[in-house]
Amino acid sequence: MNRGRAARIFRGIAQPMRRAHPVELAERIELNGGLDRPVRALSEAVREALPRGPLKNLLHGVPVGHPVHAPLTDLPIGAWSSAAVLDLLPGTEKASRVLIAAGLAGAVPTALTGIADWSALHREQQRVGLIHAIGTGTASILYAASLLARVRGHHLTGKALGFTGLTALFAGGYLGGHLAFRQAAGANHAESIAHLVPLGWHDLCQMEDLPNGWPVHHTLGYIDLFVLRLDDDVRVLADRCAHLAGPLHQGRMVRVDDDVCVVCPWHGSTFRVADGSVVDGPATGRQPAFDTRVLENGTVQVRPI
Ligand code: FES
CATH class of the missing domain: 2.102.10.10 (Rieske [2Fe-2S] iron-sulphur domain)
Structure with a gap:
């Protein structure tokens, strides 16, 4: 993506940040056509890498009768939130490391199911989904760096990276909520x-x-x-x-x-x-x-x- 294009996308998203309500930022992302080129390229890549069949059905949650991405997000969110609480207490370094590692393991199926679902959404939903994925992906990278720092004995750096990761996770998670509850991705649309x-x-x-x-x-x-x-x-x-x-x-x-x-x-x-x-x-x-x-x-x- 060239610089001018990236700047246009950022301006389109950042404009409502001057306002107070985060939902206005999410709505601005919904309407940001500057995201369409990367959205199109990524969806095509996902559709090629994940053709229709049993694996894709499994990732969507067809065998269990519900989308599985949302419940799986409990794994990294739960593990990393718990690690953040432990980071505020003395003598909990080992337990925090275990929780961060567990969250990273849980983030893998969470990401795969999210990518499969994202590839079959409406354009406006995909725009929000892309920024949601950037937020949660950034959180995963920060937690991986946090774990590495802790293993090397740099506990303060590890904690700082962990809290930064948690912030990115909650920002991405907010957009996930917008996708699910405002844009009804994953909800059942057949008449009751x-x-x-x-x-x-x-x-x-x-x-x-x-x-x-x-x-x-x-x-x-x-x-x-x-x-x-x-x-x-x-x-x-x-x-x-x-x-x-x-x-x-x-x-x-x-x-x-x-x-x-x-x-x-x-x-x-x-x-x-x-x-x-x-x-x-x-x-x-x-x-x-x-x-x-x-x-x-x-x-x-x-x-x-
Ligand atoms: S498969 Fe998406 S609306 Fe029918």
Whole structure:
């Protein structure tokens, strides 16, 4: 990155620092288009290094049904915060060293899961995620230097590096919170149909109006639905993808192990249309599915499962 570009990015981020509220800094990062070139280059590199498959699904948290990056951050945050407390007490050098080493070990899977999730986010989320990663990466480097200084017997230097690392960690962690709670990265975006659709059967459409083998969009009250006719059968899922609300009815239909699946057009999450279960991430949560039946007069009815 050339100097002028780096200066523009920094000016874009630093401008709101004159204001008091940190969320304004986070919002400024969201809108900073100067970050897009490195974001694009890094996302492409991550997508090439981490192709779709079992490892990427594991990093997203598909096998456990939740994103795993956020819970893993407890490891370095917990270990390094505890080390900071011990650093204020006499005679705790060895325990502090162990905690810092444990935090560094925990930072590895935390970073890998974060990178996998980051590669499949919206542009604004990726901008914040990049600065979040720079903050937490800086913290890791400072803690590694702190550990090295302590091992060499330079305890005061080690403590100073540790407290500086903790500051970088909290700054990066604040942006992680902004990503999760303000920008809803990692949250489930599929409608919670249990409270939006009353129990029981609901008329949806006529069977003759559904193209065979081609998904279409319908609405049921407040809910957008993905509707797929397969000969005499009809499959219905919530249309907004659990990952970041992409429109599933615009997705590609594929077969995985003989199951008919839909691939989200935005980041490629793949769901079985029979029950909404996840085949491939980044989505980790099952897509809400509906029971269906066809009445004698050809009316298709649905009810929440
Ligand atoms: S919105 Fe991201 S995979 Fe569907």
